[in-house]
Amino acid sequence: MQQHGIGAWVAKRRLKSPDQIAIIHGDRSPMTYGQFAEAADRISAVLRERGVGKGDPVAYLGENSPEFLQVMFGAAQVGAVFVPVNTRLAAPEIAYVLADSGARVLIHDPDFAVSVASAAPAARTPYVIVNGEGTADRPGLARLARAAGTPFTDQADTAHEDPAAIVYTSGTTGRAKGAVLTHGNLTWVALNCVVDxxxxxxxxxxxxxxxxxxxxxxxxxxxxxxxxxxxxxxxxxxxxxxxxxxxxxxxxxxxxxxxxxxxxxxxxxxxxxxxxxxxxxxxxxxxxxxxxxxxxxxxxxSFSQGYGMTEAAPGATALPAAMTRVKQGSVGLPHFFTDVRITDAAGAVLPTGAVGEIEVAGPNVFPGYHGLPEATAEAFTADGWFRSGDLGHLDADGYLYISGRLKDMIISGGENIYPLELEQLITEVDGVTSAAVIGVPDERWGEVPWAIVTVREGVSVDTATVRACLDGRIARYKLPKNVVIVDELPRTASGKVRKADLRTRFGA
Structure with missing residues (x-):
């Protein structure tokens, strides 16, 4: 057995620091690394009993807890691929993640039972396990883990190139894309953090x-x-x-x-x-x-600030706390094992100070999107750099500054919102004839989504109407905070909406 992935981590921690406290959570007794490793072993055994092996996706839908990490490492030990599910997603979005990833097992907190009841059958997920004790007829993870026994010695052969996780990030096509992160990606991003x-x-x-x-x-x-x-x-x-x-x-x-x-x-x-x-x-x-x-x-x-994206697992740059004021406005230097460059529309590397697309390379950068070869090909340059879709420049000291976004992503309270997904749903609202979504500055959340729409004559549409129609279909943080009615949307000669004009008009 050659376990070179993250699945080996907790077993090695059991050897090196078994009595060190690993996790403190609520009123539960602190968990040592020895206990953490044993819990991961038991979950590995539970997964093995259900036929889970190398490459099989295991989804987890739940709030922060020790079980989240136990399942992740338990899955890694058998070579399975961990699929963390955003707890803020609506049932149809959960179903999509389960179906697209091909999850063989879903482990979920009891609070999400209603969403799971519709999402899991729609996705045809073979095994659904609730966190906690469950019942005698439908035992939960805790009951199954106790019955599984230890020790677990059947770790899978795993290399750094093997998939460790599929993390879903909203895409400009309106559908979430699963970024495949390898064991190497997760190892190197952790090393970047340890160093920087x-x-x-x-x-x-x-x-x-x-x-x-x-x-x-x-x-x-x-x-x-x-x-x-x-x-x-x-x-x-x-x-x-x-x-x-x-x-x-x-x-x-x-x-x-x-x-x-x-x-x-x-x-x-x-x-x-x-x-x-x-x-x-x-x-x-x-x-x-x-x-x-x-x-x-x-x-x-003082703060260390940074810049990254899911596809970089996610760190690309870090601004040292000592430079927060000296380089205020910068997102820092590339992480120790990561490189950043700026290119023009033709792909040529730009000189210091010139604004262009930010590209990232390094062992923490993902190999591609799950089941989307065309999107993967479009995301990389011919020489293997990831195209971020963001605009920025490097100063004379190598510090990165973000200038804007080629993609129209909105970042609201740390959550990524992609306008096209919203626009497609808003145009399904009765009376709406076209829609454009932009990010508007907000003191609390950084940005919030606003929908600029045109409506059919004689039809009444307002913010409450649109939010009510979308509620339950997408995560609530994506719902537009305001809906503005206009006579027409500004467009280019080819018919594309000029969002820069809308941002100038409504985004101040």
């Missing part, structure tokens, strides 16, 4: 961002496990509780989006909370506003 964020075994990381996001998983949980440090896993984010956990557990590491940090700074407990143990704050999704920088610097704290 100086992760050490004595760190205590507070996990408040959803683990189904590749940023929280690849740049949060995995580096911590690689180093044998400790995670305090929160089911979700609540600013007052996050502050309390920082003080209670002596948190050293915290990752989030600007909204996360703003809500914490605005909380009544902010001024009285002991934050002295915090040494590593990382922020992604969008630039940190100056007023948030000011609030944290007043407490002696």
């Amino acid at each position: 964020y100086d992760v050490v075994s004595t760190d205590v990381a507070l996990m408040i961002s959803p683990l189904f996001h590749v940023a929280s998983l690849g740049m949060g949980a995995l580096p911590v496990i690689l180093k044998g440090a400790t995670m305090v896993i929160e089911k979700g984010f609540e600013p007052g509780r996050a502050l309390a956990q920082i003080e209670r557990h002596g948190i050293t590491m915290l990752s989030g989006v600007p909204t996360t940090y703003q809500l914490m700074a605005d909380h009544p407990a902010w001024a009285s909370t002991d934050l002295s143990t915090l040494t590593k704050l990382t922020c992604g999704g969008s630039a940190v506003p100056t007023r948030i920088l000011d609030a944290y610097e007043a407490r002696g704290l």
Whole structure:
């Protein structure tokens, strides 16, 4: 057996630091790395009993918990491919992810039973297992794991080139695309974080961002496990509780989006909370506003900011905390094992200061999209660099600055929203004749989606109508926050909507 993937990590942690605390979660007893490894072994056995083997997708739909990571590593040990499902998706979207990935097993939290009841049969997922005890007739994961026994010794042969996960990211075609991340991708992104964020075994990381996001998983949980440090896993984010956990557990590491940090700074407990143990704050999704920088610097704290995408697992660049003010507005330097370049429309590499498309290369960059060879081919240059679709430039010191997006993606509270998906659904609303969705600046969320629409004469359409028609069909964070009626949409000679004009008119 040659287990060179992440499936070997927890077994090696059991050997190297079996008594070190791995996970703290709610009122449950802290879990050591030895216990973590045993739990992963039991889940590996549960999967094996259901015929799961190398290359078989195993989906997980649930909030942050120890089970999330146990299932991921349990799947990795048998060579299966982990498919984390966004908990904010509507039932039809969940069904699509299950069907497209070909998931053989879905493990889900009880809170999602209603969505799963329609999604799993629609996707024809063979095995559905609920987290927890379940019932005697339909035993849950905990009951099955206890019955599975240990030790588990049947690890699959796994190489760095083998798929480890399929992470779904909304695509400009209106359908989610599954980014295939290999064991090597996840290993190298974790190493990038260890190097650039100086992760050490004595760190205590507070996990408040959803683990189904590749940023929280690849740049949060995995580096911590690689180093044998400790995670305090929160089911979700609540600013007052996050502050309390920082003080209670002596948190050293915290990752989030600007909204996360703003809500914490605005909380009544902010001024009285002991934050002295915090040494590593990382922020992604969008630039940190100056007023948030000011609030944290007043407490002696500064941020490492960064830029990335799911396809890079996800880190591409990192701005050292010491350079936050010196290079304010920058997203930093390429990660240690990653390269970034800027090219023009013809693919020629541009000189310092010139704006062009940001391209990324390195062992953390994915090999392609699941089942989409054409989309994969379009995503890479002839010499193997990933085309981000974003515009930016490098300064004389090699720091990257984002100028805009070739793709019209909206980033709202750290969540990616692609307009075309919304536009296609909005045009199905009775009376709507055309629609364009843009991102409008928002103090709390960074950006929120607005829909600019034209309607049939004599028909009444408003924000509530559109949101009601879309609710249940897409995740609620994607619902337009405002719907504006116009006589006509500005278009080019070829009929394409001039979204720059709409952003100028409505996005200020």
